[in-house]
């Protein structure tokens with residue numbers, strides 16, 4: 001059996017999909033390190049953690065001593081860092097947790113990985129580090145300038161720079177992936193697509209920020225994970241890979257697709273816009289396609305239908321995650337918006 005891979009944030013939306021895919025496509029053992037914040041959920045790894053091939057450890061990537069103990073305990077080939085505070089709206093409300101996990105946590109992992117001779121470090125980053133893209137501008141490429149708009153994206157950009165600094169200064173073997181908006185099963189309902197699906201299924205209003213004409217590039221989480229695995233195995237050290245679904249859509253159009261697919265009579269409600277809201281993201285995947293032999297394969301219409309079906313058939317999952325803290329967040333966040341203020 002080959003050495004292990006540490007997947008941080010593996011109980012989250014993308015991390016859990018990545019763990020599933022890694023178990024199928026590699027021979028490595030997988031160790032998941034996750035703090036189980038509000039967004040982490042062990043149910044996301046149901047049927048996956050077996051205590052042998054795949055093990056789970058609860059803890060924070062900011063805890064140097066814990067990370068050191070884990071990496072000393074067995075031979076790790078690499079770390080794939082998916083752990084993060086990931087929601088833009090929450091970063092606007094309170095930025096400090098984003099700095100702790102996304103910036104300090106990444107540096108802790110880099111330092112300990114270097115001390116323990118871990119071969120490769122993959123940082124799962126985001127296209128949001130490039131900021132707002134004008135409608136008529138060419139899509140982001142790996143070399144586009146960093147211009148983050150929100151505390152979330154600024155913390156991710158800071159982490160990317162620390163990862164590149166570790167490569168330049170210490171010769172560390174690092175790879176960065178920057179992906180556009182993911183959707184798919186097990187996404188926490190604070191995010192746009194699951195929030196709209198669940199509100200549509202429950203007959204609640206769909207809160208569209210501003211005019212709803214902001215553009216996001218949507219990619220199925222499984223397509224993202226496949227690209228990350230290729231970058232982990234075949235990516236050049238020090239390289240940045242942009243990943244996207246080649247699927248730009250206005251938010252309002254996605255909302256109407258969801259209403260139609262769920263046959264919901266829910267109202268669309270235009271609410272006060274997100275401060276500093278980026279109007280458009282778009283990714284040029286041609287470079288990554290050439291360098292990694294990867295292209296997205298799941299059509300948005302098919303992936304969205306499959307995702308809606310997943311939420312329809314997993315009510316216990318979302319009833320659990322929507323109770324408690326999330327309810328308080330939802331009421332605080334959406335309760336404070338004024339409808340019809342466009």
Ligand code: NAD
Pocket residue numbers: 008009010011012013014015033034035036037038039040041059060061062081082083084085086087101105124125126127156178179180181182183188
């Ligand atoms: P998520 O919020 O669903 O999951 C994040 C996970 O990290 C959770 O399981 C949480 O418990 C864990 N975590 C948080 N703080 C931690 C800490 N200090 N120590 C250990 N674990 C901690 O997020 P996601 O959507 O799955 O995103 C995963 C990664 O991908 C993030 O780095 C995010 O920036 C990046 N990304 C997300 C998207 C997207 O559309 N969701 C797109 C591009 C990149």
Ligand code: DAU
Pocket residue numbers: 086087088089125126127128179180181182190191192193195207208209210212214215216251274281
């Ligand atoms: O681009 C990659 C990024 O995509 C990731 O790095 C982030 O972790 C991830 O959260 C996502 O960021 P966005 O801010 O683009 O995603 P979000 O789901 O929050 O919002 C998507 C779009 O929908 C955005 O234009 C804001 C809008 N929106 C969102 C919510 C939650 C609404 O109109 N209403 C809402 O209630």
